[in-house]
Amino acid sequence: MPATPALLLVDLQRCMAEPRPVPRNNPDAEAHLAALLAHWRAQGWPLVHIRHISRDPASGFAPGQPGAAFQAAFEPQLHEQVLEKNVPDAFASGALERWLRVRGLDRLVIAGVISENSLEATARSAGNLGFIAQVPEDACFTFAKRDFRGRPRSAEEVHDMAMANLHGEYAEVLSTRAVLDRWA
Template identity: 65%
Template sequence: MTPPALLIIDQQQGMRTSPEPRNNPQAERRIGELLAAWRRKGWPLVHIRHISRSPGSPFWPGQPGAEFQPELAPLDSEHVVEKNVPDAFISSGLERWLRVRGIEMVVICGVSTNNSVEATARTAGNLGFATRVVADACFTFDKRDFNGVQRSAEEVHAMSLANLQGEYAQVMDTNLVLQRLSIG
């Protein structure tokens, strides 16, 4: 069986400088643990980065915010997908890249849980990939809900994971992913 692909979403410099409160301060460390485990095994890795279509965005091409965080940056041999919308499958060739390699399972981590992670996980599940979302290797930011109530990043994160669990993905933590996949 083809090993699962690790999809690391939007670990860019601009995510470090956001002034909004966030959850999971250990997320980058946990992503680093997953990245190191995948590299040790030689398993497929996909680094996904958002490239904005809005001039002035920290994710506009050529801006420092669009660059990968150095400790999570891809090696030359690792696949990079650029996206312009939250869902990494839209207009990116990601599905084709996975299918050509016979990859049936994706493990997703990154930012933000309720945006790019959730959008990508929903599509992965809908496309028939066995999808895992690593809860402690994702994070998000405080957000107002539709009724105008301010929600903490932890509340937003928990609701997003609840939206995914069971229907689109299996939500796990880093230790369980490493244990289940025997790659610790």
């Protein structure tokens, strides 16, 4: 069996669970995320909780804001690694890469939010840095938004494009079930 992968859980904070005025995709993402987390914990495998801390005091991700806290279902345990970031890419500060390299971890499973933002930025950097990454697409979600030309795009379209951007070049995109079967 190949080396054990580290699970990176990206931005599973309270403000991501708050209702939004625009629709989101993957309504079962939290159940898939919980399954991944439970599997990694049961195996005692490495995992990293990545938390976005905004520099904008008006942001729901700002320090001290209730939205910046982890969602109860994804609260890190005391022995689990927590890394903070101020930009979408969790690798930008260098702390994540150092943490992984020191432990000899070169295989990653990356899940969380937002598909085309922090999740995609982190997975792109993982691939660029030579990590072997998998993204369980049903354990990620995003929201509807307008494209560059102002056309409305559904959350599914935004998510699917983010996954297309990643698959084959930066990461292998597959289902949570496929990830769990592979790492059973």
